Structure formats: C-alpha cells, structure tokens
Amino acid sequence: MTVQAVVFDIGNVLIEWQPENFFDREVGEERRREMFAAIDLHAMNDRIDSGENFSKVVRETEAAHPDFAHEIAMWHDRWLELAAPVIPHSVRLMRALRSKGIPVHALTNFGVETFALAQTEYDFLTEFDMAFVSGHLQVIKPAPAIYAAVEAGTGLTGEALLFADDRPDNVAAAEARGWRAHLFDGPEGWAARLVAEGLLTEEDAA
Template identity: 60%
Template sequence: MQPEAVIFDIGNVLIEWQPERFYDRVIGVERRRAMFAEVDLHGMNEKVDLGGHFTKTIYETAEAYPAWHDEIRMWHDRWIELASPAIDHSLRLMKALQARGVPVFSLTNFGVESYDFAATHYPFLRDFDRDFISGHLKMTKPDPALYAHVETTSGLSGAQLIFADDRADNIAVAAGRGWQTHLFDGPQGWADRLVAAGLLTKAQAA
C-alpha cells in the first residue's frame, strides 16, 4: 500500500553526523583513536539523547577526564561542526513530499538543547509535521516503545508509515512492526524508494 506519512531520521539522513571525522581533522587520527578508546563519547551522547542536559552532561564528562578536557568540550562548543553539513538532496525530498501534501515526521535520537541549537543553523528542523525527538520523550531508538509512541500519537501504524534511517538496528524494529522501511546509504537510494512507493515522481525526487 502507499504510505500515508514519511518518517526521516536526522543524523546521516538529513544532516551528516560524523564526530570521528571532526576529531580526525582537529586533533589527528591517532589522538582521536586514543581518546575514543579511553572515553565513551558515544555513551555520553546517548545520555544527552535520553534527555540529559547538553552542556552539563558534556562538561561533567570533560571534568572527569582531565587529559582530554578540552577535546571533550569540543563536542559541545563546536557541536555544529560535528553535525554538518546538511544533506541537500534529502532536504529537497522532504520539501517535495510536503509540497504534495504528504505528512513528514522526524524520528531522531537527539538532545533537547542540542536540537534547539541545531535548529538555529538548520531551520528546516522546525518544518516537520510531527516531531519525535528522543530527548523530549526520554527514550531512544531502537526502543520499541518509541515506535509505539509514534503510532499512538500519529494514529498511523504498519504499512501506513515509511521510515528511513542509516542504522540497521533502528530499521529492524520498524520493520518488525510492519512499517515500510529504507536503510539509508545515500539520498539517491531514498529518492528511488519514495518514487517506488508512489509518493514522488522521478522529477520531484531529483
């Protein structure tokens, strides 16, 4: 069946999210590897995604690792450089869907304050028809309860929804609930999937 709403992950679907790439550029590959081996930076970020305060969580982690204090604080102080650039073709797809009257939702692991900050640089983050942001909901993908919340709140479920995410574990839970899914590995594949679903023409998906 043709989906009734389209759900976008944000990191690596609408905005590139590559912290390692940022640190490789700023402190070098070897130092980055050493820091990531000693400090669970992605675990720190998970706390933010679950609703922990953006500044407090990162700064407290920096204080706990004096040898990496300045580098850890970059996760906060230079955050927009970690979350960049926007993936322009994906953004065009979002706008094309909405121009056709197709509701577009976000479903993202994202902190409260970090999302608000990102929206000052990427205004399109305020343009979703519905937002499902983990920091506000206090649960992250791939927790099935988060997907159930999307269904309950939107009144849509199963094949009425089509969802793009760059992580296979997040996609697997959605597929298990009967959602139509797309494992994102670039905007052209997502464009082709939306055309195949009958939501956009090839011209609209360009």
C-alpha cells in the first residue's frame, strides 16, 4: 500500500521545543536546573496539552512556587520564545508534500490556547489538511485514543499513514497500530524517508 497521508508532529519536528534552552539563556543553567528539579514543569505542560486552560495552569503553578514565580511567569508571558525557532527544512518538506497533492495532517501534543497563539506566529500551522491537537481532543500522545482520532478523522488506517515524531514512545504507539512511522532526529533523515517512500524527489526534498 502506498502512503495516502503524511502526519507531522510539531514540537521538535517543525518548531524546536526545548524550554530548558530558553531558561539557560534567561536565568542561567544553575538556576534553571534548580527550578526543574523543584518543579515538574513538563508535567505542568502536559496538563495544558491535555486541555486545561493555559493561563490558569501556569498561574496556579506560579502561585504554588513563589521562589520561582518570576521564572514560571516567563513560561506564560514569553511562551512564543520557548516554542522557537522554526525548523525551516521541515516546513519546506511539509509544503512540498502539499504541493504534490499529498494530504498533510498534524498530530500534536499542544494546548488549546498555545496552539492558537502559535498559529498567529507561524503561518504554516494553519496549512494542515487536518490538525489533531491534544488540547482539543483532551488526550495526549502516546495514548491510543489520539491515534484512533486521526484514523476516524481521515478515514485512513495502517500503512496508509506515515507519521514523524521525535519521541520513541509516540513512534512506537503509531507502529503498534500498523502505521508507518519515522523517529525524527533532524530534517535530513525525514527528507530521505519521504524520498524513499516515493512521496518526494530528491530535488523536492532538498
């Protein structure tokens, strides 16, 4: 079976998502390490990605940890600086696929409010044929239900879908459903996979 749709994760595939790097720059590595040791900020973000209100969750966390209130506020007030920069080659690949008439979807752990905010900054996030956003679905990868939502929405299953994600657990969950999947560790490898699948030429994928 040939691939009938390509599914992109967003964080660390189309846009870098490394909050630690932001805080290293802003407050220094030592202070950042102290904060991340004291507070599970990735768990906080999972709540947002699961559909809880962005401002409410961050402000609650800020209030609960006054020693780091200033830094936690940055997660909210400067969020677009955390979700940066764009990975330009990946965006070119996404647009090259769409120019060939290949449906391109997003399957992403992203909050309702943060996804809308990101769309105001990154126009390519409005270009998917369908976007399956965890905050709206109220379930995050790698839960099987979020992959089932893609299948229900697209009408495609198994090897008809090719999925790229930077996390091994998310890739394994897709493969468990019979999807073709690619563990993203840079746009060059993803480009090569799209060429190998016959979806793009080497020129298209450059």
